[in-house]
Amino acid sequence: MDLQDKRKSKPLLGSFSFAVAGILTALLSERNMRIHLISSIVVFLFSIYFSITKMEWIVILFAIGGMFSLELINTAIERVVDLVTKEYHPLAKQAKDIAAGAVFLYAVLAVIVGSIIFIPYIFKLFK
Secondary structure, three states: OOHHHHHHHOOHHHHHHHHHHHHHHHHHHOHHHHHHHHHHHHHHHHHHHHOOOHHHHHHHHHHHHHHHHHHHHHHHHHHHHHHHOOOOOHHHHHHHHHHHHHHHHHHHHHHHHHHHHHHHHHHHHOO
16 A cells, blocks of 8 residues: 555645645744734724624635645645755745745735725724
8 A cells, every 4th residue: 555545545634634744844933924813803803893794794804715735735835945055046046935925915805805905993982
């Protein structure tokens, strides 16, 4: 039985544990993941405080989930590149930079979306 067969024979719950282990590894080892976690908690608390609509909740949850997902993919790409080469290589740098660029673009989008949702609620506080 090869490695692929062993992985397929694991119970479904076991495969979830691999995913959770990956998320925890990233949270413990990656500063940006911790920044995203703290930001997400703040956004979550604002969402509760302002009693945002169901549709706004959906948008916020997709923004948060997308951010975490992209950061996890970025981290995975960085680890694989580091595994393949310890020496500087222009393609390795490009792979890391491109993955980081995807995270940055999504982060900017998430901030814009958050601003569109929360600025009207904040203005209402000062009226």
